[in-house]
Amino acid sequence: MASSLHSNLTFLHPFLKPNPITTQSTNFHHIPIRCGPRSNRGPLVKGRILSIEAIQAIQSLKRAQKTNSLSPSYPSLSRLLKADLLAALRELLRQGECAIGLHVFSVIRAEYPDQDLGLLADMISALGKNGMGDEIDRLIDELEEIDGGDEKGLLRVIKGVIGTGSKASTIRICEVMKRSGVGSGWKVDECVGKVLSKGLRGFGEFDLANEVEREFCWDFRGNLENSVV
Structure with missing residues (x-):
């Protein structure tokens, strides 16, 4: 001592x-x-500390899953702050508890409608590791809009979906991007466009890949020529 x-x-x-x-x-x-x-011991890692409320919620959710009593309105989540919800979700994903994680993720999206592409990318990564491709397709199918301010999150989502080999979800992302104003209102980063185009070509969608390169990405050479003129 x-x-x-x-x-x-x-x-x-x-x-x-x-x-x-x-x-x-x-x-x-x-x-x-x-x-x-x-x-x-080294310094504590930021974001890895769970509050008592988050720990109790995780334990309660696990018990509910074992007894098949986990429902969308499960009360253990209603009293958690957003930070605790996010911490609980990330801890569940770290433990490989993807089914419960999906439940928490749906609660977060219902209470906080703003899309967090980084959080969606975390879900896709965890689901992919656990062979839950159908759940990834469902999440992408529910995606309504993409915010142009989070290109890093968007890139991770695209890579995650392509990595699972889902052609339908990759095409769906293109549709949502176009509906969100990509190509007409704003352009994606060159790296995002290249990754998406390459993935589409891998699925045999050559025409759509060409459209992505033509409509979604910046034409740096064309912009340079226009600026010189």
Whole structure:
């Protein structure tokens, strides 16, 4: 226990204990013993700390799944803040509890309608690792709009879908992107366009791949020529 205390405790050397009779008139030396640090643990990783509420919700959801009593209105999630919901979801995905994770994900999307492409990409990655391709297709089929401000999240979603080999979901992403104004209102980053185009070609959708390159991506050479003129 002493090695775990972080203090500057001082102990008398057993052979240097003063004579009680001459304590007041005799000076004696002592040997300081410094205890080491509390532990060798590194700093805590941001985002990996779960609140008590999140831990209790995860445990409750697991029990409900075992008893087949998990429902969309399961009460353990209603009292959680958004940060706790996100932390609980990521912990469930880390544990491979994708079925329960889908339940939490649906609650988050219902209470916070703004699309988080990064969170969707996390779901796709976890589902892909667990061979749940049908669930990935369902999530993409429910995707209504894509925000042009999160191209990093969009790229991860596209890579995840293509990685599962789902041609239908890849085409669906193209449709949602076009409906969201890609090509007419804003252009995607060149890397996003290349990955999407390459994936479509791998599925044999050459015409759609050409359309993506033509309509979705920036034509840097054309923009440069126009700026010179």
